[in-house]
Amino acid sequence: MSVADRVPAPDVVLPVSALLAAVATWWALTAALAIPPFLLPAPAAVAARLAGNPDLYLTNAAATLRKILVGGAVGITVGFSLALVVWAVPLLKRAIYPYLVALRVLPKIAVAPVFLIYFGVGFETAILFVALIVFFPVVVGTAAGLDRTPESHLDLLRSVDAGPLRTFLAVRLPHALPDVFAGVKQSVTLAVVGAVVAEWILSNDGLGSLILVASENVQVDVMLAALTVLLCVGLLLYGGVALCYRAVAWD
Amino acid sequence: MISVEDLSVSYGDLRALDDVSLDIADGEFVTVVGPSGCGKTTLLRTIGGLESPTAGRVSVDGDPPEVAQADARLGFVFQDHTLLPWKTALENVTFLRRMAGKDPEPAGARELLATTGLDGFEDARPSELSGGMKQRVAIARAIHLGADVLLMDEPFGELDEITRDEMSVEILQLWRENRKTVVFVTHSVPEAVFLGDRCLVVAGAPAADGPDSSTENGTPGRIVAEFDIDLPRPRDESVFGSEAFGRQVARVRGALHDDA
Numbered sequence: 001m002s003v004a005d006r007v008p009a010p011d012v013v014l015p016v017s018a019l020l021a022a023v024a025t026w027w028a029l030t031a032a033l034a035i036p037p038f039l040l041p042a043p044a045a046v047a048a049r050l051a052g053n054p055d056l057y058l059t060n061a062a063a064t065l066r067k068i069l070v071g072g073a074v075g076i077t078v079g080f081s082l083a084l085v086v087w088a089v090p091l092l093k094r095a096i097y098p099y100l101v102a103l104r105v106l107p108k109i110a111v112a113p114v115f116l117i118y119f120g121v122g123f124e125t126a127i128l129f130v131a132l133i134v135f136f137p138v139v140v141g142t143a144a145g146l147d148r149t150p151e152s153h154l155d156l157l158r159s160v161d162a163g164p165l166r167t168f169l170a171v172r173l174p175h176a177l178p179d180v181f182a183g184v185k186q187s188v189t190l191a192v193v194g195a196v197v198a199e200w201i202l203s204n205d206g207l208g209s210l211i212l213v214a215s216e217n218v219q220v221d222v223m224l225a226a227l228t229v230l231l232c233v234g235l236l237l238y239g240g241v242a243l244c245y246r247a248v249a250w251d
Numbered sequence: 252m253i254s255v256e257d258l259s260v261s262y263g264d265l266r267a268l269d270d271v272s273l274d275i276a277d278g279e280f281v282t283v284v285g286p287s288g289c290g291k292t293t294l295l296r297t298i299g300g301l302e303s304p305t306a307g308r309v310s311v312d313g314d315p316p317e318v319a320q321a322d323a324r325l326g327f328v329f330q331d332h333t334l335l336p337w338k339t340a341l342e343n344v345t346f347l348r349r350m351a352g353k354d355p356e357p358a359g360a361r362e363l364l365a366t367t368g369l370d371g372f373e374d375a376r377p378s379e380l381s382g383g384m385k386q387r388v389a390i391a392r393a394i395h396l397g398a399d400v401l402l403m404d405e406p407f408g409e410l411d412e413i414t415r416d417e418m419s420v421e422i423l424q425l426w427r428e429n430r431k432t433v434v435f436v437t438h439s440v441p442e443a444v445f446l447g448d449r450c451l452v453v454a455g456a457p458a459a460d461g462p463d464s465s466t467e468n469g470t471p472g473r474i475v476a477e478f479d480i481d482l483p484r485p486r487d488e489s490v491f492g493s494e495a496f497g498r499q500v501a502r503v504r505g506a507l508h509d510d511a
Contacts, residue, residue, distance in 0.1 A: 152331045155301055160351035160396065161321040170350060174337055250337030250376075 041221040049225040056210070057229045064206035065233055067123070067195040068188075071130025075191070076184060078131065079138030086139075087146045100139055108133045108194070112201045119202075126198035133194035134187040141183025145176030174250065181245045188241050192234045207233070252277055253298060253400065253432065257307035259471075260293050265457040266471040267293045270307070273451070273474065277399075280426060280433045282447035284440055284503065290472020291436045291453040292404055298434060299325050299402045311400060319400070323351035326393030326431075330405040332385040334377040334392075340364060340384075341373040344392045351396060363391040366428070367421065383414040390422065394429055403435045407442065419445055420487055427485060440507070444480055444499045445490060452476040452506045476506035 023043050029035065030042040037045055050057060086093045086100075112129055119125040149172050157167045199208025207230045214222035253275040260268040268290040275281050285291045296302045298309055300316025311319040319325050326347075334343045344364060345355035364373055367387040377385055386406055393401055407415040419442060426433055437443050443450045455472040480499055482490060490496050 150331065150333070152329050152333045153335070155296075155329065156327060156333045156347065157350055158301060159299055159320055159325055159327045159402075160323050160347060161317070162350040166350060170346070171335070174335070 038218055038220060041224065045221050046224045046228065049221045050228070057207075057225060060205065060207045060210045060226070061229050061233055064195050064199065064208065064230070065237075067126045067130055067198060067203075067206065068191045068233075068237065071127045071194065071198075072134050072187065072191045074127060075131035075134025075187065076138050079135040079183070080142050080180065082135075083139045083142030083146065087143055093143070097143065100136070100143075104136045104140060108136075108190075109197050112197055116201055121202055121204065123203060125202040126195065129198045129202055130191050130194040133190045137183040137186040137190065138180070139183075141179045141181075141186075142176060145179025146172055148179060149175040177248055178251045181241070181249065185238070185241055185245070188237050189234070192230070192237065196230070252312060253434070254310045255294075255298065255307070256309075258294075258297060258304050258309060259306040260290075260297055260302055261305040261460055262457070264460050266305075266460050267457045268297070269455070269471040269473050271472075271474055272307075275432060275434065277432055278430050280423075280435065280446060280448045282443035282450045283434065283436045283453055284438065284443035284450060285453035285472070285507070287438060288457065289453045289455055290457070293472065294453065295402050295404050295434055295436045299327055301327075323348070323353060323396050324399050326396045326398030326401045328386070328389050328393050328401065328403040328406040330408040332377070332382075332389045334385055334388055336377050339374045339376060340369060340380065340388045343377070343388050344395050347392050347396050353397065356395070360391070360395050363395055364388070366425070367391050381414075382410050383418060386410065386418065387421070390425065394425065394431070398431070400432045400434070403433065405437055406435075407437070407439075415439070415442065416488065416491065422446065423484075423486055440503050441491070441496075441500050444478075444482075444496060444503055445486060447480050450478045450480055450503055452478070452503060454507065475509075476503075478503055478506070 026040075027043050030037075030040055041049075086097055108129075111132065115125055115129055119128060153171050153175070154167065157171060162170070195206065196208035196211075199206040200212050203209065207226045210226045211223050211230075214220075214226065253273075255271055255273040258268060258271045259266060271294060283291045283294060293302060297304060298311070298316065300309075300320045309316055311324060314322075316325065334340075335346060338346060341357065341360055341364065344360040345357060348355050361373060364370070364387075367390065369384060369387055369391070372380065372384065377388070380388065390401075390406065407418050410418065422433075423446065433446075435443075435446055437446075451474050453472055454475045455470045458469050458471045478499070482493075482495055482499065
């Protein structure tokens with residue numbers, strides 16, 4: 001039996017225990033200090049909210065997920081393609097790559113109000129916003145990854161006159177994949193943030209919108225229920241990307 | 252046959268090789284020995300078409316190296332094993348042949364791996380192989396390519412001495428069985444003597460181009476001595492301890508130090 005076979009048990013038991021302890025403490029606090037439910041509802045109240053109207057949360061989760069997936073797909077496709085072009089045309093790379101790197105510092109959330117003026121409220125605007133947020137880590141990761149191929153591997157392919165396309169597909173692209181995925185992993189987390197912000201400012205549906213409306217009505221239990229669902233959505237996406245990565249990764 | 256005529260190679264203003272001429276017969280095992288930066292790797296890479304001559308010419312069976320590359324007649328083995336980390340040993344062996352546009356022959360590749368002692372490691376990734384095993388895969392890959400000429404650039408440079416000696420014996424066995432022309436660059440004098448039919452000593456260092464370069468900046472790389480190694484074949488580990496081997500090593504060392 002290898003070490004890996006023996007370790008997982010405590011890896012699961014401890015975190016789950018910690019979570020249960022945290023929920024128990026939460027419950028104990030609300031009960032012992034008699035905190036009014038409109039300030040901090042007990043865990044059971046939040047669970048009751050979820051169970052009482054699952055359709056509300058599922059519909060909104062689906063709306064948020066749709067923005068993340070469509071916006072993410074657009075952002076990843078455009079980011080990856082632009083990185084290819086920038087990498088293939090050195091002149092272009094020298095001209096715009098510094099700005100691509102510098103623009104990463106800009107908080108993209110600050111751009112949302114600008115989008116509101118140009119594109120109005122709606123699904124498309126939200127998609128555009130999520131795509132913008134996803135775009136930067138992917139473009140920078142891909143561009144960096146494409147330069148990662150060791151010179152000696154390129155020599156090897158040149159020594160049999162393999163040609164640029166074959167070299168690209170067989171050696172350059174696989175060498176770049178870890179960096180591409182590092183970018184995508186960053187993007188996923190950002191995409192969830194982007195979707196929620198888009199739902200506050202650029203559209204009227206989804207978990208973000210639900211949280212905002214609940215906040216206006218001081219429905220802390222609804223907010224916590226929506227946040228729990230949002231957390232699950234984020235974890236699901238991150239896990240999905242990690243699984244995809246494991247399927248193609250070599251490092 | 253490989254023919255090098257009045258070859259000079261410069262990188263920008265720096266001349267790495269100056270006026271080198273050399274013929275290598277089919278099936279010959281030629282070793283090139285010299286200190287780091289003397290131009291021996293440049294010579295090998297130019298023969299293989301990875302660098303272009305600044306003056307002079309190189310031909311492989313009468314063709315320029317680029318033509319030989321396209322026909323998959325040149326098999327490189329680098330100091331860095333250059334195995335693709337995401338491919339298994341077997342896939343790495345067949346990979347280069349595929350890149351050359353030839354059909355891979357998995358059966359032949361398996362057999363090659365077996366003769367290099369990698370039985371049972373066909374499906375192992377490079378990260379699961381030792382340094383010596385990786386270099387064995389790289390050598391099998393060059394042979395599987397079907398190249399007539401093996402161009403080896405310090406292939407054992409990163410291996411420990413015990414593994415190096417083992418690999419030297421193995422490469423001679425492979426050479427006997429496959430009858431390739433081999434150009435083998437190394438900075439180990441014993442290795443050069445043990446392996447070669449002929450050992451070329453290269454010395455010099457990159458120097459500024461120009462008419463007065465040799466007086467002001469030292470001399471760029473050139474062949475300063477050439478030795479026929481008349482140790483009987485087949486050679487095995489026992490050669491390392493023989494008196495004749497020691498004498499040859501001393502002669503080659505002498506030539507290297509005379510120049511320095």
